[in-house]
Amino acid sequence: MSYLALDLSKSSTGWALWNPAWDRPRFGHWQLGSEWTTEGGVYAKLHRNLSDLHKVCAFTNLYFEEPINPGHLTGNTSIATIWLLSGLAAHAQSFGHIKRCRIVKAVNVERWRKDFIGDMVVREVKAGTRRKRKAGDTKASSTDQLKKLVIERCRQLGFAPRKNDEADALGILTYAVLLDGVTPPWLSAETLRAPLLGAAA
Numbered sequence: 463m464s465y466l467a468l469d470l471s472k473s474s475t476g477w478a479l480w481n482p483a484w485d486r487p488r489f490g491h492w493q494l495g496s497e498w499t500t501e502g503g504v505y506a507k508l509h510r511n512l513s514d515l516h517k518v519c520a521f522t523n524l525y526f527e528e529p530i531n532p533g534h535l536t537g538n539t540s541i542a543t544i545w546l547l548s549g550l551a552a553h554a555q556s557f558g559h560i561k562r563c564r565i566v567k568a569v570n571v572e573r574w575r576k577d578f579i580g581d582m583v584v585r586e587v588k589a590g591t592r593r594k595r596k597a598g599d600t601k602a603s604s605t606d607q608l609k610k611l612v613i614e615r616c617r618q619l620g621f622a623p624r625k626n627d628e629a630d631a632l633g634i635l636t637y638a639v640l641l642d643g644v645t646p647p648w649l650s651a652e653t654l655r656a657p658l659l660g661a662a663a
Contacts, residue, residue, distance in 0.1 A: 467635035468526040470550040476627030478635040525638040574637035
């Protein structure tokens, strides 16, 4: 039994792979296309990369972040982006089915983040954003701070993600492994969880 977690996107898909025989997961990111790449080309690149990872470690549990709900469109996120992310999620599901994965599951960003960086931390960040908006900052958002906190949590656990997409994949992986009733070694060695310094920002 082994796990693959994905933070899907065209420009930078984060991935984290773990086999229980390993002390630490392997992780990285892929660029699946440029502005000139067709959607079909993006899905094909995802398939090739998943195939390569499956040859290295035949993962049986595949988890990925749910695409954004179109009803929650905000900021610069377009319906075309939602369409592409939904296609990537569908392709991941198809790949998991073909490879007979035991579990192929989309996970909600709110759920895995709360589990990974702490429910109270997420609440504090969102409360701060609400205060800024109430004070007139219409562009205030929690997203960037939450992403920084996920990176900080990864560093607490001894990982060195190069991008927030890699950090997100590690967060999804940790959530997925715990969801399966397994405590991974990078958590079992943690005796006392230190507070995240960025939560006070």
